[in-house]
Amino acid sequence: MTATETDDGFVEFDHVQKSYDGETLVVKDLNLSIGKGEFLTMLGPSGSGKTTCLMMLAGFETATNGAIRLDGQNINEVPPHKRGIGMVFQNYALFPHMSVGENLSFPLEVRGFGKSEREAKVRRALDMVQMGDFAFRRPAQLSGGQQQRIALARALVFDPKLVLMDEPLGALDKQLREHMQFEIKRLHENLGLTVVYVTHDQGEALTMSDRVAVFNDGRIQQLAPPEDLYERPDNSFVAQFIGENNKLPGTVEELSADKALVKLDTGELIDCTPVNVADRGQRTLVSIRPERVEFKPEMMPPGAHTIQAEVLEVIYMGDIFRTRMLVAGSDEFVMKSRNTLGQTKLVPGQHIQIGWHPQDARALDPL
Amino acid sequence: MTDATAMLTTNDGQPLKAALARSQRRARRNALLLVAPLFLFVLITFVIPIGQMLSQSVYNNNFSVAAPNLGAWFDDHPQGSEIDETAFAALVADLQYMKEEKLSGSAGTRINYDISGSRSLFTGSARKVDDLTPPYAISVPALDEKWTDPNLWRAMRSASSPLTGDFYLAALDLTRDEAGVIVQVEPRQRVYKMLFGRTLMLSALITGICLVLAFPIAHLLATLPLAKSNLLMILVLLPFWTSLLVRTTSWIVLLQQQGVVNSLLVSLGIIGDDGRIQMIYNQMGTIIAMTHILLPFMVLPLYSVMRPIPPSYVRAARSLGASSWTAFRRIYLPQTVPGMAAGALLVFILSVGYYITPALVGGADGQLISNLIAFHMQKSLNWSLAAALAGLLLFGVLVLYWLYDKLVGIDNLKLG
Ligand SMILES: Nc1ncnc2c1ncn2[C@@H]1O[C@H](COP(=O)(O)OP(=O)(O)OP(=O)(O)O)[C@@H](O)[C@H]1O
Ligand SMILES: [Mg+2]
Numbered sequence: 001m002t003a004t005e006t007d008d009g010f011v012e013f014d015h016v017q018k019s020y021d022g023e024t025l026v027v028k029d030l031n032l033s034i035g036k037g038e039f040l041t042m043l044g045p046s047g048s049g050k051t052t053c054l055m056m057l058a059g060f061e062t063a064t065n066g067a068i069r070l071d072g073q074n075i076n077e078v079p080p081h082k083r084g085i086g087m088v089f090q091n092y093a094l095f096p097h098m099s100v101g102e103n104l105s106f107p108l109e110v111r112g113f114g115k116s117e118r119e120a121k122v123r124r125a126l127d128m129v130q131m132g133d134f135a136f137r138r139p140a141q142l143s144g145g146q147q148q149r150i151a152l153a154r155a156l157v158f159d160p161k162l163v164l165m166d167e168p169l170g171a172l173d174k175q176l177r178e179h180m181q182f183e184i185k186r187l188h189e190n191l192g193l194t195v196v197y198v199t200h201d202q203g204e205a206l207t208m209s210d211r212v213a214v215f216n217d218g219r220i221q222q223l224a225p226p227e228d229l230y231e232r233p234d235n236s237f238v239a240q241f242i243g244e245n246n247k248l249p250g251t252v253e254e255l256s257a258d259k260a261l262v263k264l265d266t267g268e269l270i271d272c273t274p275v276n277v278a279d280r281g282q283r284t285l286v287s288i289r290p291e292r293v294e295f296k297p298e299m300m301p302p303g304a305h306t307i308q309a310e311v312l313e314v315i316y317m318g319d320i321f322r323t324r325m326l327v328a329g330s331d332e333f334v335m336k337s338r339n340t341l342g343q344t345k346l347v348p349g350q351h352i353q354i355g356w357h358p359q360d361a362r363a364l365d366p367l
Numbered sequence: 368m369t370d371a372t373a374m375l376t377t378n379d380g381q382p383l384k385a386a387l388a389r390s391q392r393r394a395r396r397n398a399l400l401l402v403a404p405l406f407l408f409v410l411i412t413f414v415i416p417i418g419q420m421l422s423q424s425v426y427n428n429n430f431s432v433a434a435p436n437l438g439a440w441f442d443d444h445p446q447g448s449e450i451d452e453t454a455f456a457a458l459v460a461d462l463q464y465m466k467e468e469k470l471s472g473s474a475g476t477r478i479n480y481d482i483s484g485s486r487s488l489f490t491g492s493a494r495k496v497d498d499l500t501p502p503y504a505i506s507v508p509a510l511d512e513k514w515t516d517p518n519l520w521r522a523m524r525s526a527s528s529p530l531t532g533d534f535y536l537a538a539l540d541l542t543r544d545e546a547g548v549i550v551q552v553e554p555r556q557r558v559y560k561m562l563f564g565r566t567l568m569l570s571a572l573i574t575g576i577c578l579v580l581a582f583p584i585a586h587l588l589a590t591l592p593l594a595k596s597n598l599l600m601i602l603v604l605l606p607f608w609t610s611l612l613v614r615t616t617s618w619i620v621l622l623q624q625q626g627v628v629n630s631l632l633v634s635l636g637i638i639g640d641d642g643r644i645q646m647i648y649n650q651m652g653t654i655i656a657m658t659h660i661l662l663p664f665m666v667l668p669l670y671s672v673m674r675p676i677p678p679s680y681v682r683a684a685r686s687l688g689a690s691s692w693t694a695f696r697r698i699y700l701p702q703t704v705p706g707m708a709a710g711a712l713l714v715f716i717l718s719v720g721y722y723i724t725p726a727l728v729g730g731a732d733g734q735l736i737s738n739l740i741a742f743h744m745q746k747s748l749n750w751s752l753a754a755a756l757a758g759l760l761l762f763g764v765l766v767l768y769w770l771y772d773k774l775v776g777i778d779n780l781k782l783g
Contacts, residue, residue, distance in 0.1 A: 060682055080685040081694075093683035097701045106697070107687035158688065 009033035009069070010194055011057065011162060016066035018052055018218075026052050028218040030066070034196065036161075039188050041197045043205040044215030045241070050198045053215075054164050057196065059083050070162065081110075086155035086163040090170050092147045094139035100126075100150050101135035107158040125157040128187065145176045149183075156187065166198045181208055202242050206230065214238050231289075235276055236364045239287040246293070246333050248286040249366065252277050260363050262286055266328045268307045272361035283366040290322070292360035293335040295352045296344070306355040309333065311346045321346075327354070417761070424754035428529035433474035434461040438527040446547050450520055455503035458514070462496040465489070480749055481522040481533070481542070488513050517545040534755035559739070559756065566736040567763075569653060570718040576658045577665040577714050578707060585669035585706075589676070603666050606659065615727045618656045622646040622728075648730030656724045661717055665710035672706030708775040716764050736760060 011034040018027035027049045034040050042050040055061040056068060059080030067074050075083055095103050104125055108118040126132045129149035139147055148168060155163055165184075169177045185208055188195050199205055205212045206226040214221045214229065214237075221241075222234040233239035236247070253269065254261040260274040262284060270286065277284050294300050295309075312331060313324040320336045323346055327333035335354065337343060346352070375383040431438055436457035444454070465471040475489030488511055499506045508515045521543060525533055536542060536549060540557040544550050551557065584603065588596045606614060621627045629643045638644065646652060676699065684694035722737040729738070736756060743753035 058682075058686055060685070079690075080682075081688050081690055083686075084688070085686060087683065087686040089679045089683055091677065091679060093677070093679040095680060095684070095698055106684070106689070110687065110689045110693055154687065 010036040010038075010071060011196070012067075012069040013053070013057075014067045014069065016053075016056065016063045016068060018049070018056060018061065019064045025064075026218055027056075030218075030220065032213060032220065032223065034194065036194055037192050039185075039195045039197065039208060039210045041199060041205040041209040041212045042215055043199060043202060043212050043241075044221075045200065048215040049218045050200075050215050051166055054166050054196065054198055058085055058087055058164055084158075084160055084162075086158070086160035088151050088155045088163070088165040088168045090167045092139075092151040094147055094150055094154070096139055098139075099135065100131070100137050100139065100142070103139070103150065104135075104154050104157050107154065111158060121157055125153040128156070129153045129183070144171055145180065148172065148180060152184070152187070156191070156193075160193075162194045162196070164196050164198075167200070168197075169199075169201075169204065177204070184208065206242075214241060216241070232275075233287065233362065233364070236285050236287065236367045239362070239364060240367075244290050244334060244336075246288045246290060246327075247367075248288070248328055248330070248333075250284060250286060252280050252282045252284055252363065255280050259358060260284075262363055264307075264328045268328055269305050270307060270361060271305050271358040272363045273359050275362045276365040277363050284363045285366050286361050286363050288356055288361045290334040290336040291320075292356050293333075293354055294356060295335065295337075295346075295354045297353070300355040301357055304355050304358065306353040309352050309354045311348050311350045311352065313348060314346055325352075325354070420754045421758050421761075423751050424534050424758045425531060426529050427477060427526075427531065427534070427751045429473040429477040430523070430526035431529045433465050433468070433470035434458075434523070434527060435464070436460040437523060441524045441527050446521075446524065450504075450515075450517070452502055452504045454520075455507050455514075456501070458507060459496060459499055459503050462489075462493045466493040466496055476748075477526050478519070478522050480537070480752065481526070482516075482519055484513070485519065485522070488519075521545055521547060534751045535759070537752055538755040538759055559736075562734070562736045562739055563759070563763075566719055569650065569657075569735065570715050573654060573657050573661060573718045574665075574711050574715045576654070577662050578711060580658070581662055581665035581669055581710065582703075582707075585666050585673050588666070588670045589673035590678070600670075603663055607663060611660065611723060612727075614660065615656055615724055618652070618659070618728060619647055622652060622655065623648075647728050648733070650729070650733045652728035652730065653725045653733035653735070656728050657718055657721060660724060661714045664713045664717060668709040668713065669703060669706040672703050676702050705775060708771060712767065712771050716767065719764065720760060 011032075013030045013032040016027060016030040017025055019025050030053065042053060044050055052061060056063050057070075059075070059078065063076060068076060070083065070085075094100075095106070098106065101122055104122040105118050108121055113121070122135070123132065126135060129152055131146065131149050131153065134142065134146065134150070139150065142150065148171075151168070155165075168184075169180050172180060181204060184195075184197075187193065197205075197208065206229070209226055211223060211225055212229050213223045216237050222229060222238045224232075224234075229238065229242055233242065239245050240247075248262075248264055248270070250262040250264040250270075252260055252274075253263045255274060255277065258273060260272050260277060262270050262272055264270065264286075272286050297306075300306065307327060310326040311323060312326055315322040315324075316339075319339055321339060321343070323335045323337065324331070325333045325335060377383055377386045437454075440454055440457040462471070465474055471489045471493035472486065475486035478485040478489065492507075492510055492514075495510060499510065513519060525531055525543065525547075533543075537552075538559050540552050540560045541549050542552050584599075588599055588603070590596075591599065619626070623629070624643045624645060626647075628646065629638075632638045633640050633643065646655070680698050680702070681691075681694045684698040685691065689697065719735075720737055721735060722741060725733050725735045726738055726741070729735070737760075740753045740756045740760075743749045743756070
């Protein structure tokens with residue numbers, strides 16, 4: 001990334017590397033530009049370096065190499081308390097010896113706000129998260145969800161322009177989680193915040209974010225809006241990691257700009273879209289989403305290749321049927337079909353022909 | 368609401384409370400049986416001896432059993448009565464009794480606590496009591512002039528009742544004058560208050576030094592990775608594994624005038640050979656050796672409160688805009704208060720009663736109150752005074768404990 005591109009980047013990671021022990025790189029050449037007001041999520045498996053990136057941005061870890069810029073300024077040398085970044089920790093980190101009100105007042109006190117101003121801001125922040133009546137409670141007297149809200153309010157009370165959240169909802173149950181996702185999203189929109197959010201819950205990442213950065217092995221595998229990430233994964237890792245996915249290994253037979261013919265290892269030919277393949281004869285892994293697999297001839301594009309499948313198991317899931325099949329030697333091929341009126345009922349042992357639109361089958365790098 | 372709860376019954380119609388009590392009775396009895404050995408142990412090794420000690424400090428019948436006639440005379444004649452013939456007659460009768468029962472020594476010792484030289488007065492006079500003839504008001508003073516001393520009579524009067532606060536008075540450098548009014552003893556003899564003061568001051572100093580030294584160590588222990596912190600913990604606990612005498616002796620080797628530290632300073636040219644510093648057999652020796660011995664008692668409680676404090680608290684504070692000093696002072700420090708208070712209480716109480724180290728390396732001005740208690744137990748054999756001194760010490764410790772409970776709360780105590 002060059003210096004001319006910095007004008008729209010509010011937060012920028014410029015060729016950032018990080019090593020804790022001098023032997024392995026935990027973050028390898030990270031380049032990331034986050035726009036003002038954007039909600040960016042870092043998603044990835046455990047140990048992929050998400051927290052490390054957040055800690056470097058917050059100033060608790062130093063980048064081993066490269067520059068981190070905030071609002072055009074290099075902040076590598078700026079100590080954490082001068083960065084003005086709000087942060088929500090996974091365990092909330094509410095100060096146990098202070099009441100909720102004192103917790104919220106703390107960032108204002110260290111910034112030298114007067115008493116009346118502090119009180120007004122604290123009240124506003126508490127009302128913002130609907131916790132106005134709890135100012136005199138101790139954190140230990142709050143439920144997990146309430147502590148979460150207070151941690152959020154505390155990170156926002158001093159009006160930071162950038163807020164970092166490290167798995168803030170990790171400890172909550174599913175329902176509360178969904179509710180808090182909505183609340184965080186609402187605050188993001190109402191206050192015009194820039195949010196960098198870390199999670200390893202892909203559902204959370206897809207519903208909340210403007211863009212998602214998928215981390216693996218210290219690198220960003222793909223940086224894209226949720227829709228692109230799900231429908232147009234760039235590589236096998238992303239396809240695997242986001243949502244459910246069928247993989248068919250094979251070799252490229254024919255290749256044109258927007259179409260590829262792949263010969264599977266068991267001999268069948270299928271049509272797909274080339275993504276990560278460059279030459280004929282190359283190994284590839286074809287990825288197809290279970291809900292894009294069709295078994296009724298009238299739903300398939302004319303002339304497309306179909307492939308033989310044996311139904312192994314049909315699971316009724318209410319809104320959908322999940323059908324596990326034996327396809328091209330793999331017994332883990334899954335098809336999802338909507339539970340509509342008059343849907344054809346499949347039974348185990350049945351032999352069918354399945355197919356798909358070529359743009360839904362993506363020929364990616366071999367794993 | 369209360370009506371509803373009062374009527375709660377079990378399925379088969381018994382009152383719920385009775386059923387609950389029955390089901391818990393067995394568990395409670397087992398629990399009692401389990402603590403019984405400990406209870407007995409505490410009773411035999413703490414409650415009884417301490418009770419004994421406290422009663423010794425206010426009860427001494429050495430004189431009263433040896434002098435029944437004087438006791439009767441003191442009962443009939445209030446303080447300030449003239450010492451007349453009847454008094455001397457009672458004295459002679461008692462001296463007679465003491466001679467027969469061989470009690471003059473112990474009775475004399477009891478009076479000797481108050482007025483020195485009285486023991487020989489009693490034993491000498493008892494030996495010659497058969498030579499005395501009436502009128503005793505003449506013959507007794509003729510035997511020994513000291514018998515007319517009003518102070519002696521005052522001392523005998525107070526010793527004739529076995530229950531007495533005299534030992535506590537003595538332990539506070541107080542005494543009674545001829546008229547029985549409580550006054551300070553002569554400046555030359557005032558030692559106990561000074562020693563109490565020194566004990567408290569040195570203990571406070573040692574506690575302070577321990578706190579200052581232990582805080583960073585405990586912090587390091589709490590933040591280092593486990594493998595390294597275990598090694599450090601072994602170093603901290605090392606003093607516990609060596610004999611107290613060995614440790615103290617090694618301080619003597621290090622600190623004496625011809626010792627390692629002085630020689631090092633001389634060879635480095637920091638001090639001259641004639642300017643070797645006296646670091647042992649004085650207060651400095653007491654402070655250094657006791658700080659070393661008591662340091663683990665400060666480190667452990669501190670460590671136990673610091674270990675569970677997650678680093679995210681300080682990080683949160685920093686991210687909220689606090690400098691590292693502010694984050695430490697406002698966030699970290701307050702959370703370590705229970706550990707600091709527990710460690711300080713422990714070290715202070717231990718050092719207030721410390722005996723062996725000051726005895727070995729304290730010299731003259733490094734002696735603490737315990738050394739004087741030991742002196743009265745072993746040398747002067749004034750057990751009642753020793754008991755009174757120990758009683759005062761115990762009282763002081765209890766006051767401290769109470770204060771701690773008021774300020775920090777005993778349920779916040781974390782000892783390790
Ligand atoms: N303080 C540290 N010292 C040494 N190694 C560390 C340190 N913190 C993290 N690591 C290592 O760096 C790698 C990335 O860790 P990081 O905490 O960034 O992962 P993460 O993506 O946040 O994972 P998770 O989803 O489990 O929180 C891991 O292999 C971890 O072991
Ligand atoms: Mg993490």
